[in-house]
Amino acid sequence: MSDWNIRRTGLRGVLALVVCLSAWASAGAEEGAAEGFFRGQVVRLVVGYAPGGGYDTLARLLAPWIERRTGATVVVDNRPGGGGLVALSQVYRAEPDGLTLMLVNGPGAALAQLLELEGARFDILRAPWLARVSAEPSVVMLSGQSPFKDLAGLSSTAEPVKWSAGGKADAIADTAACFSEALGLGAEIIIGYKGSKEAALAAMRGEVDGIVTSDRSALKYARGGNLVPLAVLDRERSPLFPDLPTLFEAVELSDGQAWWIDFRARMARTGRALLTTPGTPADRVAYLAGMLDGILSDPAFAEEASAKGFGLDPAGPETLAELVAGTIGALEGERLVQVRHVLLEKYYR
Amino acid sequence: MPDVLSSALSLVTHGPTLLAALAGLSIGLVCGVLPGLSGLSTLAILLPFIYGMDPLTGIGFLLAAHAAVYTGGSVTAILLGIPGAPANAATVRDGFALHRRGRGLYAVGAALTASALGGLLSALALVLLLPMLQPVVLAFGAPEIFLLALVGIASVALLDQGEPLKGLVAAGLGLFLATFGYQRITGVPRFWMESDYLLDGIRLVPLVLGLFAIPEIVRLAGTGGRPAAAGTALRWRDIVHGAAAVLERPWTFLRSVGIGVVVGIVPGVGGETAPYLAYAAARGRRDRHAAREMGDINGVIAPEASNNAKEGGSLVPTLALGIPGSAAMALLLGGFLILGIEPGPDFLVTHLDMATALALILAVTNLVSALLMIPLAAGVARLASIPGRVLAPVLLVLVVVGAYATGNSGVDVLFVFLFGALGLLMRRFNYSRPALVLGFILGPILETYLHISLQAYGPAFITRPISLALSLMLAGVFAWSYLKSRNVHRPGVTGP
Numbered sequence: 001m002s003d004w005n006i007r008r009t010g011l012r013g014v015l016a017l018v019v020c021l022s023a024w025a026s027a028g029a030e031e032g033a034a035e036g037f038f039r040g041q042v043v044r045l046v047v048g049y050a051p052g053g054g055y056d057t058l059a060r061l062l063a064p065w066i067e068r069r070t071g072a073t074v075v076v077d078n079r080p081g082g083g084g085l086v087a088l089s090q091v092y093r094a095e096p097d098g099l100t101l102m103l104v105n106g107p108g109a110a111l112a113q114l115l116e117l118e119g120a121r122f123d124i125l126r127a128p129w130l131a132r133v134s135a136e137p138s139v140v141m142l143s144g145q146s147p148f149k150d151l152a153g154l155s156s157t158a159e160p161v162k163w164s165a166g167g168k169a170d171a172i173a174d175t176a177a178c179f180s181e182a183l184g185l186g187a188e189i190i191i192g193y194k195g196s197k198e199a200a201l202a203a204m205r206g207e208v209d210g211i212v213t214s215d216r217s218a219l220k221y222a223r224g225g226n227l228v229p230l231a232v233l234d235r236e237r238s239p240l241f242p243d244l245p246t247l248f249e250a251v252e253l254s255d256g257q258a259w260w261i262d263f264r265a266r267m268a269r270t271g272r273a274l275l276t277t278p279g280t281p282a283d284r285v286a287y288l289a290g291m292l293d294g295i296l297s298d299p300a301f302a303e304e305a306s307a308k309g310f311g312l313d314p315a316g317p318e319t320l321a322e323l324v325a326g327t328i329g330a331l332e333g334e335r336l337v338q339v340r341h342v343l344l345e346k347y348y349r
Numbered sequence: 350m351p352d353v354l355s356s357a358l359s360l361v362t363h364g365p366t367l368l369a370a371l372a373g374l375s376i377g378l379v380c381g382v383l384p385g386l387s388g389l390s391t392l393a394i395l396l397p398f399i400y401g402m403d404p405l406t407g408i409g410f411l412l413a414a415h416a417a418v419y420t421g422g423s424v425t426a427i428l429l430g431i432p433g434a435p436a437n438a439a440t441v442r443d444g445f446a447l448h449r450r451g452r453g454l455y456a457v458g459a460a461l462t463a464s465a466l467g468g469l470l471s472a473l474a475l476v477l478l479l480p481m482l483q484p485v486v487l488a489f490g491a492p493e494i495f496l497l498a499l500v501g502i503a504s505v506a507l508l509d510q511g512e513p514l515k516g517l518v519a520a521g522l523g524l525f526l527a528t529f530g531y532q533r534i535t536g537v538p539r540f541w542m543e544s545d546y547l548l549d550g551i552r553l554v555p556l557v558l559g560l561f562a563i564p565e566i567v568r569l570a571g572t573g574g575r576p577a578a579a580g581t582a583l584r585w586r587d588i589v590h591g592a593a594a595v596l597e598r599p600w601t602f603l604r605s606v607g608i609g610v611v612v613g614i615v616p617g618v619g620g621e622t623a624p625y626l627a628y629a630a631a632r633g634r635r636d637r638h639a640a641r642e643m644g645d646i647n648g649v650i651a652p653e654a655s656n657n658a659k660e661g662g663s664l665v666p667t668l669a670l671g672i673p674g675s676a677a678m679a680l681l682l683g684g685f686l687i688l689g690i691e692p693g694p695d696f697l698v699t700h701l702d703m704a705t706a707l708a709l710i711l712a713v714t715n716l717v718s719a720l721l722m723i724p725l726a727a728g729v730a731r732l733a734s735i736p737g738r739v740l741a742p743v744l745l746v747l748v749v750v751g752a753y754a755t756g757n758s759g760v761d762v763l764f765v766f767l768f769g770a771l772g773l774l775m776r777r778f779n780y781s782r783p784a785l786v787l788g789f790i791l792g793p794i795l796e797t798y799l800h801i802s803l804q805a806y807g808p809a810f811i812t813r814p815i816s817l818a819l820s821l822m823l824a825g826v827f828a829w830s831y832l833k834s835r836n837v838h839r840p841g842v843t844g845p
Binding site: 050051052053054056057060076080081082083086089117118119162166167168169188190191192193194197201202204205207208220224307308309349 | 393396397400486487488490491531533534535536537538545548549670671679680682683684686687689691797798800801804805806
């Protein structure tokens with residue numbers, strides 16, 4: 001290697017270093033700009049439900065933490081209606097300045113888009129995801145009054161198995177549909193109950209055979225003894241039910257059967273998540289995501305959340321985008337038609 | 350039981366809890382007097398304030414405010430003809446008629462006493478029944494809820510105005526208005542005309558304000574007269590006479606309390622039904638034609654007693670099962686959640702003292718708010734002697750602000766005026782407005798629970814024991830109204 005070569009390499013190295021440094025510095029400046037942008041602004045944290053529910057409580061829990069980290073004033077903005085779809089449609093069309101955030105029901109939004117529900121005027125494949133706060137796997141529960149006592153009993157009966165739920169895409173009915181499809185049950189889903197609590201009450205009094213609900217609700221219902229948990233609909237056990245087997249542990253599932261459980265479980269993993277308006281400058285999105293990551297990994301926040309009964313399961317924007325793209329983004333052709341048929345028609349009279 | 354009571358007492362007499370309950374009570378009274386602000390919207394407004402309070406203090410604050418709203422709302426219903434909260438609408442006709450004859454304070458005395466004692470009794474019932482109510486709640490399935498709603502609509506439509514056909518038409522119109530927006534079962538929006546507002550259907554508060562308040566304001570502005578008949582001085586003695594009137598009618602009073610408690614306990618029917626049912630039951634047994642002009646104290650006692658009684662009832666499923674008995678209770682449940690408590694089947698085992706303490710707060714709030722309301726009533730009564738053309742614009746502002754404040758939506762205000770026009774027509778042609786409101790409230794319940802009943806039990810749902818009893822009751826209501834109307838139209842008997 002000649003002197004010149006060595007010098008050239010050295011020069012390259014210096015050049016590269018300079019480029020890297022300036023890129024780093026400008027990135028730092030941009031981040032600084034984004035950070036400075038939020039100071040003194042008013043950030044709307046939109047919730048698609050009325051005050052008092054789980055989403056509202058969680059948003060009000062988050063608000064002061066976001067205020068402390070951004071220097072902005074955070075207003076929790078309840079916009080109930082259409083199962084949260086009206087609010088999401090509005091946030092989707094808001095000014096793309098990063099000042100409107102929404103705590104969304106991930107599976108609910110994904111289902112609404114997948115099933116093309118009326119009022120779902122958004123594309124969550126395009127929305128900038130910021131962070132997932134928590135995710136709840138589903139648990140199958142049977143009523144103490146039901147003639148069916150276990151998974152074997154469910155699979156072997158010729159009678160229709162009745163599930164209760166609120167509406168067709170309320171995360172209860174569609175999970176029951178996926179579960180029934182996976183096990184090949186001759187099931188019937190009875191909808192119309194006002195929310196998961198009333199649906200659970202119907203199961204308690206034996207109006208239906210059971211309910212498929214989130215692990216957190218299942219824990220509460222199981223305490224009364226009127227509803228018995230059977231299995232977790234996921235590959236991993238729920239931390240709330242360490243002794244309850246997953247469906248994969250409890251029965252042998254073929255690939256075709258497992259698809260339905262995996263599909264729904266992946267969707268459930270979008271959980272309660274934050275997003276903002278498409279078109280928001282990338283540096284602001286990155287700043288918000290980093291800021292939320294900081295809050296969600298803060299042990300003090302986790303402690304405050306757990307005191308209010310929330311278990312955290314944070315995840316970043318990439319994970320969320322992947323989950324959404326991998327579930328509703330990947331469905332097409334025959335499979336899409338089949339999913340729509342199973343979720344919207346097959347188990348309803 | 351005694352130690353539960355004593356520990357509940359010590360919880361309640363804790364300083365901040367008492368203070369919070371008192372604050373909640375005062376806010377509730379004011380919201381009750383303001384038209385449009387129902388118990389539901391009051392709770393929604395107050396909910397964010399409880400962050401950081403300790404559980405009993407926070408819930409006591411909400412519960413006190415909620416209970417006081419209906420006591421406050423009765424006074425404007427009687428003295429101004431404008432229901433303070435949707436549930437007070439049933440009190441308007443007889444209460445306001447009495448007031449126009451100069452017996453306003455007599456009606457107020459009766460309403461406040463019925464409210465206070467009704468609330469007190471239901472709180473007592475709550476304490477006694479709490480430990481054993483789970484089976485009762487579990488016995489009421491979808492078929493029973495469906496039939497109870499049907500009995501509710503039928504009795505108000507058929508018995509309210511003495512013209513069963515017009516009552517049924519009004520109730521049918523209410524059912525129709527209830528179909529706007531998302532259908533709960535299919536998720537398909539009906540009659541939404543591409544408007545996001547209508548996706549969630551027509552709202553209750555603009556409907557009630559439009560139907561009841563606007564016609565009254567128009568009458569005031571048009572005649573320039575006073576709400577109270579001229580030359581009738583308000584006599585304070587009347588309040589005492591009103592209070593005595595409640596005690597002289599123990600059967601009306603107790604029946605109304607019973608209706609309130611039962612309707613409150615059954616989740617799904619919704620508390621707003623109770624006053625109408627109690628009202629219909631009270632009106633079913635007297636000469637309507639005389640009463641339409643004169644006003645009948647029974648028509649004040651019944652709705653007001655059941656109004657406050659239903660709160661004790663609807664606390665039962667909320668506390669015992671974690672399932673709210675009414676929309677307001679759903680918000681209260683949210684309050685529990687915020688404070689880190691989750692009511693449910695085990696709540697009564699682990700927190701029986703707290704449940705009892707809440708019942709005590711409910712009882713005390715009902716008594717105190719009625720007492721506080723007496724001097725306030727004087728203020729409202731003075732308002733009532735202001736000439737109509739001065740009062741009407743002021744009331745209109747209050748109504749518009751109340752309608753706007755409920756949902757922060759200008760469209761709500763627009764609907765107040767639309768329903769105001771409907772209310773004017775209905776009053777002019779003597780169609781029952783309570784029947785319309787009840788049809789509207791119970792419409793979705795009828796539709797949903799009929800669907801669930803048929804799916805879960807098939808057409809044989811009607812043969813379940815409680816269902817069968819309710820069906821017989823329904824047949825009874827129709828037969829009663831048929832006999833009544835035949836009597837009325839027989840020549841020689843007092844005709845219309």
